Amino acid sequence: MLNVGKYRGRNLSGFRTFNTAKYFAEITSPQDAVEAFGFACEKKLQAFVLGGGSNVFFKNTRIKSFILRNKLPKEIKYLGGDRFEISSSVSMIELLKYMYAQSRECCYYLASAPCQVGGAIAMNAGSGIAENRTISDYIESVSFVEGVRGIFSKRKPELGFSYRKSFFSDRNDVFITSAVFKFPKTEFAENPISARLEWAKKNQDLTAPNCGSLCNLYDARIMSFTRSMFRCMPAGISKKKLNWAYNNAKNPIALRMCLATLTMLHRIFGKKIKYEIKIIE
Structure with a gap:
């Protein structure tokens, strides 16, 4: 059952500002998300889905929006072959470490991004326009809650992925729950996670x-x-x-x-x- 409460603290954004929120809920199941969107409609609130907080700035100390924080169980399910179903709440570094241990291709260029998988999917996070590599390169399908309508799943061609953009971009009525990826087997000449983190120290x-x-x-x-x-x-x-x-x-x-x-x-x-x-x- 959805539990709506209040929030006070500095852990909502990577900018570490102090914020308070009158309406705040931790989403632990897809049904929680459905109920949260229903609550937002009933109270005429603007819902905002929050993952790792790696690309968000709350401009006022008192937040007006209804914050839906992604606290779904973290799961990485092997589906056979090269296919994996990943919960949206899994952090990017957790995903990369798992796939590296399995000798799998993955979006290692995101090792320095402190985001959750769901947030990376929503913005189609990638290495930059010049290299043109994005997380959607590995996506097969995405499951999500859309408002009070329930849970849906769409395959990659239906999700409008482009540079820093997707079907989920700038929408306040969708909550990504999981995605199915294809990560082929590969061999590494070096640790791609360590290499990216070293690059980040020099360039960020x-x-x-x-x-x-x-x-x-x-x-x-x-x-x-x-x-x-x-x-x-x-x-x-x-x-x-x-x-x-x-x-x-x-x-x-x-x-x-x-x-x-x-x-x-x-x-x-x-x-x-x-x-x-x-x-x-």
């Missing part, structure tokens, strides 16, 4: 709370100027990596000001900006 800024890449479309000059404006603030744009926000503040207002400035300057100068992180009320 891991010195402060962050949610990875900030935007997938932006003007570099405006981003650089915004970085200089907020260089003395507890939250801003990384000195090491331009498209990377960090936060050392308890209150989200510092980072909110930075993002508002970034958005405003793009608008003033007629430039396009598209955030990769989700900004939630």
